[in-house]
Amino acid sequence: xxxxxxxxxxxxxxxxxxxxxxxxxxxxxxxxxxxxxxxxxxxxxxxxxxxxxxxxxxxxxxxxxxxxxxxxxxxxxxxxxxxxxxxxxxxxxxxxxxxxxxxxxxxxxxxxxxxxxxxxxxxxxxxxxxxxxxxxxxxxxxxxxxxxxxxxxxxxxxxxxxxxxxxxxxxxxxxxxxxxxxxxxxxxxxxxxxxxxxxxxxxxxxxxxxxxxxxxxxxxxxxxxxxxxxxxxxxxxxxxxxxxxxxxxxxxxxxxxxxxxxxxxxxxxxxxxxxxxxxxxxxxxxxxxxxxxxxxxxxxxxxxxxxxxxxxxxxxxxxxxxxxxxxxxxxxxxxxxxxxxxxxxxxxxxxxxxxxxxxxxxxxxxxxxxxxxxxxxxxxxxxxxxxxxxxxxxxxxxxxxxxxxxxxxxxxxxxxxxxxxxxxxxxxxxxxxxxxxxxxxxxxxxxxxxxxxxxxxxxxxxxxxxxxxxxxxxxxx
Ligand SMILES: Nc1ncnc2c1ncn2[C@@H]1O[C@H](COP(=O)(O)OP(=O)(O)OP(=O)(O)O)[C@@H](O)[C@H]1O
Ligand SMILES: [Mg+2]
Numbered sequence: 001x002x003x004x005x006x007x008x009x010x011x012x013x014x015x016x017x018x019x020x021x022x023x024x025x026x027x028x029x030x031x032x033x034x035x036x037x038x039x040x041x042x043x044x045x046x047x048x049x050x051x052x053x054x055x056x057x058x059x060x061x062x063x064x065x066x067x068x069x070x071x072x073x074x075x076x077x078x079x080x081x082x083x084x085x086x087x088x089x090x091x092x093x094x095x096x097x098x099x100x101x102x103x104x105x106x107x108x109x110x111x112x113x114x115x116x117x118x119x120x121x122x123x124x125x126x127x128x129x130x131x132x133x134x135x136x137x138x139x140x141x142x143x144x145x146x147x148x149x150x151x152x153x154x155x156x157x158x159x160x161x162x163x164x165x166x167x168x169x170x171x172x173x174x175x176x177x178x179x180x181x182x183x184x185x186x187x188x189x190x191x192x193x194x195x196x197x198x199x200x201x202x203x204x205x206x207x208x209x210x211x212x213x214x215x216x217x218x219x220x221x222x223x224x225x226x227x228x229x230x231x232x233x234x235x236x237x238x239x240x241x242x243x244x245x246x247x248x249x250x251x252x253x254x255x256x257x258x259x260x261x262x263x264x265x266x267x268x269x270x271x272x273x274x275x276x277x278x279x280x281x282x283x284x285x286x287x288x289x290x291x292x293x294x295x296x297x298x299x300x301x302x303x304x305x306x307x308x309x310x311x312x313x314x315x316x317x318x319x320x321x322x323x324x325x326x327x328x329x330x331x332x333x334x335x336x337x338x339x340x341x342x343x344x345x346x347x348x349x350x351x352x353x354x355x356x357x358x359x360x361x362x363x364x365x366x367x368x369x370x371x372x373x374x375x376x377x378x379x380x381x382x383x384x385x386x387x388x389x390x391x392x393x394x395x396x397x398x399x400x401x402x403x404x405x406x407x408x409x410x411x412x413x414x415x416x417x418x419x420x421x422x423x424x425x426x427x428x429x430x431x432x433x434x435x436x437x438x439x440x441x442x443x444x445x446x447x448x449x450x451x452x453x454x455x456x457x458x459x460x461x462x463x464x465x466x467x468x469x470x471x472x473x474x475x476x477x
Contacts, residue, residue, distance in 0.1 A: 035129075049151075053065050054147035063169075069148075072115070110127060120164075122152045122160065126148055128146050128147075178271055181204045181206050182207075182274065184204075185274065187200055187278055187282065188201060209262075209264035213261075213400070214258060216262075216390070216396075246351070249364070250366050252367070252389060258432050258433075272298050275301045277302060280308075284342060289350065300362075301365070306366040392426075394425065407446075428464070
């Protein structure tokens with residue numbers, strides 16, 4: 001029996017060898033046919049199964065080819081390739097695509113690379129051959145015919161077909177988003193929404209804010225990150241529970257506490273684009289609806305200073321008897337006053353109502369400096385999934401800012417100074433923006449910066465105490 005397998009293996013080996021020789025001997029026109037023929041014979045006897053993923057499928061670009069290319073070019077795979085002894089001779093090509101923020105690695109022509117998925121090893125080969133006589137096509141074809149051949153063991157066929165290819169597609173999407181710079185969209189007044197033109201203007205968006213640089217309580221930060229991660233990976237959950245795949249965050253707090261910085265960090269974390277919706281530029285609810293319908297999935301739809309951009313009084317009406325506010329006392333269309341400004345019901349129709357199901361994987365973020373001014377309908381539970389208070393700088397946040405701007409760790413600061421900082425920072429009621437300002441001014445001299453921060457904190461505490469005494473005095477008189 002073992003003789004049989006040895007003979008078979010040598011036969012397969014010989015065929016592979018012949019194939020290489022023929023590749024060198026035959027003219028290009030004949031080469032492809034002969035290689036095809038030999039490959040077929042080899043596949044019949046082999047314990048492996050092969051899948052060809054060509055770059056162009058008929059006349060259409062094969063999405064799977066692009067996905068595989070991107071997947072194999074990811075740095076993880078590169079590391080695997082370099083560390084694997086089988087891949088000592090693997091050649092990698094380096095590319096940098098337009099708008100990309102990083103260099104990507106690709107498999108050179110006719111080179112191979114192994115990959116391991118769920119304990120199963122597979123082999124990828126990048127096959128590039130000259131295209132034969134140019135057949136008629138509506139669009140010019142590349143001179144080379146490119147494709148990937150995936151070699152797997154026949155027994156692993158189910159695993160590969162069921163999950164490996166899906167995994168590659170998902171991973172490539174992730175890499176694409178990570179490599180590309182974000183886009184920041186904004187709307188402007190007077191855009192003809194009825195025309196076929198896109199109603200949003202976009203610019204490249206490269207905000208450096210990340211969760212690492214964001215100064216806020218680490219526990220709160222972790223909770224937000226987990227929530228975002230769960231949302232982004234939650235397609236199955238939202239489908240199973242019959243909910244629209246969207247989430248709403250309300251960020252509130254005084255100016256300069258990092259609301260906009262948090263939005264940028266969220267976009268960078270998820271790799272989403274941002275639609276900065278300027279509500280004051282939107283003339284009515286139907287225009288709003290058209291704008292929102294033109295947003296893509298995997299995006300953050302942001303309305304900053306929502307209390308200043310929407311006229312809450314135009315939404316529901318107060319019930320005469322109870323004096324309470326009833327959000328449903330509006331006409332159902334959301335067009336409370338045709339042709340007039342946007343109303344809250346118009347907005348909620350999109351974040352909450354039937355329209356919220358148009359498009360998926362979208363996050364709404366509203367910000368305000370005055371949460372007390374917001375309509376109770378917007379605040380009621382279930383409307384905005386998470387209310388995030390961005391407050392004055394706490395001790396943990398202060399340490400993050402010191403690290404960001406001065407590149408110093410906690411243990412590099414004098415223990416007594418650190419203690420004093422901890423003592424004063426809460427009472428000082430200073431915003432992270434004000435702390436940043438002091439640190440930027442003194443960034444070349446970290447000792448001076450630390451001293452100055454401490455003196456600013458003390459100064460603020462004294463001022464706040466004086467204010468409190470003044471207010472108490474006024475109240476008593
Ligand atoms: N929590 C924070 N972490 C890191 N940097 C911060 C933070 N808060 C403020 N900053 C710094 O202060 C600047 C202003 O912050 P940001 O614009 O995010 O505040 P905001 O809360 O959106 O203010 P506004 O309410 O006026 O829009 C930022 O550019 C950033 O450098
Ligand atoms: Mg802001």
